[in-house]
Amino acid sequence: MFAIREATPADNEALLRLESESPQGTGIAILIDRDDYFYRSRLHDRAHILIAEEKGKLVGVMAFAIKDVLWDGRTEPVAYFYDLRGEASYRRSMKRGLFLLWRAALEEMEAAGALCVYGHVKADNHDSLSVSTKVGARVAASFDILTLPALRGTADTLDPHLDSLDDEVHRLESFVGPRTMRPVSLADAYVRGAELGYLDGIFRLEEGDSFAQVSAWNLSSIYRGRVLRMPMTLRVLGAVLNPLARVVPVPRIPTIGQQLAYLQLFDPVVQGPRGDRLLRQLVGRIRRYAYQNRLDIVTLFLYSDDPLASRPRFFPQEVLHYYTMLRPLCSKEPPTPPLFLDIRDI
Numbered sequence: 001m002f003a004i005r006e007a008t009p010a011d012n013e014a015l016l017r018l019e020s021e022s023p024q025g026t027g028i029a030i031l032i033d034r035d036d037y038f039y040r041s042r043l044h045d046r047a048h049i050l051i052a053e054e055k056g057k058l059v060g061v062m063a064f065a066i067k068d069v070l071w072d073g074r075t076e077p078v079a080y081f082y083d084l085r086g087e088a089s090y091r092r093s094m095k096r097g098l099f100l101l102w103r104a105a106l107e108e109m110e111a112a113g114a115l116c117v118y119g120h121v122k123a124d125n126h127d128s129l130s131v132s133t134k135v136g137a138r139v140a141a142s143f144d145i146l147t148l149p150a151l152r153g154t155a156d157t158l159d160p161h162l163d164s165l166d167d168e169v170h171r172l173e174s175f176v177g178p179r180t181m182r183p184v185s186l187a188d189a190y191v192r193g194a195e196l197g198y199l200d201g202i203f204r205l206e207e208g209d210s211f212a213q214v215s216a217w218n219l220s221s222i223y224r225g226r227v228l229r230m231p232m233t234l235r236v237l238g239a240v241l242n243p244l245a246r247v248v249p250v251p252r253i254p255t256i257g258q259q260l261a262y263l264q265l266f267d268p269v270v271q272g273p274r275g276d277r278l279l280r281q282l283v284g285r286i287r288r289y290a291y292q293n294r295l296d297i298v299t300l301f302l303y304s305d306d307p308l309a310s311r312p313r314f315f316p317q318e319v320l321h322y323y324t325m326l327r328p329l330c331s332k333e334p335p336t337p338p339l340f341l342d343i344r345d346i
Contacts, residue, residue, distance in 0.1 A: 001054070001055060002052065002054045002100065003052070003053050003054075004050055004051070004052050004053075004100065004101055004104045005035075005050070005051060005053070006048060006049065006050060006051075007038075007049035007061065008053045008166060009038070009048070009062040009156050009160040011037075011058070012036065012037050012038065013049060014058045015037040015049075015051070015058070015061060016034060016037050018058060018061060018085050018087060019032065019034060019037065019083075019085065020033075021087065021088045021336055032223055032224075032225055033223060033224045033225070033259060033263065034222065034223040035222050036218075036222055037049075037083075039222045039223065040063065040082060040083065040197075040344075041063060041065070041221075043189070043192060043193075043344040044065035044067060044080075044344060045065075045067075045188075046065055046066040046067065046112075047063065047064070047065040047172050048063065048064055048065070048103055048105070048108065049061060049062075049063040049083070050062050050063070050064075050105050050108075051101075052097050052098065052100070052101040054097060057087070058087065058111060059086065059097060059098075060085065060086045060087065060097060060101050061083060061084070061085050061096045061101075062083065062084045062101050062102060062105050062106055062231075063081070063082050063083040063084075064079050064080060064082070064108075064109060064117070065079070065080050065082075065344075066078075066079055066109070066112045067079075067080060067183060067342075068112060068183070068184045069180075069181050069182060069183055069184065069340075070178045070179065070180060070181070070182045070183075070184060071115060071180055071181070071332075071335060072177045072180060072335075072336060075116050075184050076115050077112060077113050077115065078115050078116050078117070078118065078168075078181070079109035079112070079114040079116070079117040079118070079162075079329070080117075080118060080119065080342075080345055081105065081117055081118070081119040082119055082120075082345070084102075084119070084128060084131065084228075086098050093200055098131070099134075099135070101137050102131075103154070106135075106329075109329060111330055114329050115328070115329060116326050116328050116329050116330075116335075117137075117326070117327050117329060117331075118137075118140065118181075118324055118325060118326040118327070119132070119137075119324075119325055120143075120322050120323070120324055120325070120345060120346070121322065121323050121325050122320065122322055123142070123320075123321035123322060123323055124321075125209055127325070131323075132325040132327075133325075135325045135327065137325040137326060137327040138325065138326060138327070139323045139324070139325060139326075140324045140325065140326035140334065140335060140337075140339065141303055141304075141305070141321050141323075141324040141337055141338070141339045142303070142304050142321065142322065142323050142324070143165040143301060143302060143303040143304060143321075143324065143341060144301075144302055144304060144319050144320065144322075145299050145301055145319070145320040145321075145322065146279060146299065146300040146302070146311055146312070146314075146317060146319055147297060147298075147299050147302070147317065147318040147319065147320060148283070148287055148297070148298045148299075148300075148314055148318075149287070149297060149298075149315055149316075150287050150288075150291035150295055150296055150297065150298060151284070151287040151288050151290075151291055152288075152291055153288045153291070154288065154342050155285065155288040155289040155292040156285050156289075157227060157292070158201070158203045158285060158286070158289060159201070159203070159204070159206075160200060160201020160202065160203065160216075161201060161202045161203075162194060162199070162201055162202075165190060165191065165194060165202075166187065168190075168202045169186050169187045169190045169191075169259040172202075172215075172267055172269070173185060173186050175269050175271075175308060176267075176308070176340060179338060179339065179340045180335040180336050180337070180338075180339055180340065181335060181339045181340045181342070182339075182340035182342075183342055183344075189342065189343050189344050190215070193217060193343065197210055197221070198217050198218060198219050199215065199216075199217055200215070200217065200218045200263070200346075201215070201216055202214070202215045202216075203215075203282060203285075203286060204207065204218055204282070205278045205279075205281055205285075206272050206278075207272075207278060207281045208272070208274070209272045209273070210270075210271060210272025210273055210274035210275045210278055211269075211270070211271055211272060211275065211278060212268070212269070212270045212271075212276075212278035212279035212281075212282050212309075213267075213268070213282070214265040214266065214267065214268045214269075214279075214282065214283070214286070214300070215265070215266050215267045215270050215343070216263055216264070216265055217263070217264045217265075217266060217343060218262075218263050218264075218293075218295065219262070219264070220261035220262060220295060224259045224260055224261050224262070225259070225260040225297070247312075258296075259293045260296040260297050261294065261296050261297070262295065262296070262297045262298075262299055263286065263289075263290045263293075263295045263297070263298050263299070263344075264299050264301065264346065265283070265286065265298065265299065265300040265301065266301050266341065266343045266346075267343075268300065268302060268306075268308065268309035269308045269309060270308065270309045270310075275309075276309075276310060276312070278308060279312055280312040280313075283298065283300060283312055286298055288309060291341070300312075301341055301346060302341075303338055303339060303341055305337055305338045306338055307338060324339060328333070
């Protein structure tokens with residue numbers, strides 16, 4: 001017998017087991033090791049986790065949150081979906097249960113008046129892309145995750161600006177403007193992130209009329225990544241660099257099976273003629289800051305058409321490509337790019 005219900009804290013262990021069967025990607029396959037399956041939902045005020053069971057066995061899960069965002073300058077509700085997972089044998093058999101799960105979530109989204117439902121899918125996660133396409137979602141935008149190893153060396157002091165967080169968030173909102181899919185108030189995410197201890201700070205470098213800044217988020221206390229598969233090129237590079245990294249400031253390449261702690265960089269802003277160079281320098285300093293704080297990987301999230309910053313280049317680096325998949329739930333026109341990438345979505 002097939003059934004759909006709302007998840008409860010008692011489902012945590014079963015949901016974590018399901019997560020362990022769902023590595024992301026084919027080129028680089030990464031598995032997220034969580035202690036608490038519900039941590040992402042706690043970042044949203046209106047979040048739901050629906051689970052599907054067949055004969056009492058957990059076979060699928062889909063989480064979503066209703067949130068108010070700016071859409072062509074107006075405040076509108078949208079639905080963000082995440083953690084869409086299916087039990088491996090159930091998923092391979094393509095049983096209709098997972099689509100019934102999607103249908104149940106969709107009905108709740110429509111009842112909440114959401115204009116659309118959207119989510120982020122790794123570009124080489126073909127299973128998730130296939131499911132998203134079959135239910136009517138299309139690519140609305142693409143973004144990159146610049147992935148860099150932490151770097152041995154002395155970390156320069158960086159002001160986190162946490163004592164002036166309200167002013168910093170207001171300043172960031174003025175740079176972003178009324179961008180489509182931006183939360184009505186960025187303070188909701190930043191203040192909650194600071195309260196939960198996830199926001200390390202808003203770091204900035206300035207030089208004359210130019211500056212670069214990013215916000216740094218550390219969730220290593222509740223989840224870490226684990227590498228299951230890597231391209232041969234990175235494995236060979238690691239064999240060369242990793243012995244040197246013990247004594248000199250060169251990057252250490254992750255190895256298969258290693259558990260990784262991340263420092264995630266969001267909302268980059270560059271201004272002035274030297275802004276791009278300052279962003280590269282700032283990320284370099286943050287890599288040393290990460291090493292000093294026992295973090296393995298620094299990631300920078302950036303939409304490909306972001307008008308406030310462009311992706312800096314390093315060696316070695318790895319760039320993970322993601323799509324924002326969107327399915328309209330009403331007759332409104334698709335969102336006007338560029339879109340805004342909400343830290344709570346990741």
